[in-house]
Amino acid sequence: MELFIAYKNYSSWSLRPWLAMKVAGLAFEETIFPFYHDTSLTDFARQEVIPASVPILKIDNQVVWDSMAIMEVLADTYPEANLWPESKLWRALARSASAEMHSGFLGLRSQFPMNCRRQTKVSANAESLKDIARLADLWRQFYQADEELISSRSQGPFLCGAFSIVDAMYAPVMWRIRNYGLFVSDEFEAWSKAMYALPEMQEWLQAAEAEKWIIEAYDAVN
Ligand SMILES: N[C@@H](CCC(=O)N[C@@H](CS)C(=O)NCC(=O)O)C(=O)O
Numbered sequence: 487m488e489l490f491i492a493y494k495n496y497s498s499w500s501l502r503p504w505l506a507m508k509v510a511g512l513a514f515e516e517t518i519f520p521f522y523h524d525t526s527l528t529d530f531a532r533q534e535v536i537p538a539s540v541p542i543l544k545i546d547n548q549v550v551w552d553s554m555a556i557m558e559v560l561a562d563t564y565p566e567a568n569l570w571p572e573s574k575l576w577r578a579l580a581r582s583a584s585a586e587m588h589s590g591f592l593g594l595r596s597q598f599p600m601n602c603r604r605q606t607k608v609s610a611n612a613e614s615l616k617d618i619a620r621l622a623d624l625w626r627q628f629y630q631a632d633e634e635l636i637s638s639r640s641q642g643p644f645l646c647g648a649f650s651i652v653d654a655m656y657a658p659v660m661w662r663i664r665n666y667g668l669f670v671s672d673e674f675e676a677w678s679k680a681m682y683a684l685p686e687m688q689e690w691l692q693a694a695e696a697e698k699w700i701i702e703a704y705d706a707v708n
Pocket of ligand 1: 492496497498499500521538539540541551552553554588
């Protein structure tokens with residue numbers, strides 16, 4: 487299995503399946519396409535007839551593109567990895583929040599590009615403030631769920647208890663909130679601490695810090 491990603495420092499979509507695969511203990515090779523600095527991604531995409539966008543997974547001679555599709559295929563292929571929560575109720579919540587991340591939070595995503603190695607303080611604009619308020623609501627829904635949901639929650643500090651795809655989907659949001667000095671809610675802070683402490687997240691950060699590539703526009707956000 488081979489995962490094609492981009493810059494660990496900047497590529498938020500790359501982080502999602504990479505983290506899910508690492509936390510699940512799935513073995514894979516990784517290739518980095520630094521698409522601002524060379525043509526490796528466009529060359530590969532032309533050859534495979536897919537969009538020039540990462541992440542991409544090669545599995546059993548099949549090419550899968552798009553972060554959500556990759557994680558769904560992995561969940562299908564490795565059911566024992568429990569990439570989605572075991573409980574159907576939690577799966578529905580996790581899938582809804584994952585889809586919301588995949589298609590939403592445009593304010594936060596455009597104002598605050600993921601930049602793992604740079605910590606600074608930037609005020610949120612009106613669109614980002616709406617997204618931050620939505621994150622607070624969402625986190626309340628996960629952590630103050632009704633009794634029926636709570637009784638089927640697995641153990642752990644993550645959104646559904648044990649780590650699952652929904653945590654991977656929001657992993658770049660952890661970097662954005664933390665590294666731009668933003669605040670969502672106490673529940674979000676507790677989740678963020680658990681995410682930051684994951685050895686796999688620290689592995690990603692170390693690799694991001696060691697990367698030599700720079701995207702000046704992202705480093706100039708203020
Ligand atoms: N919806 C896609 C988004 C992927 C995406 O936008 N990837 C960015 C990197 S984080 C990319 O490959 N950009 C290529 C480019 O701008 O040339 C997914 O979930 O995989």
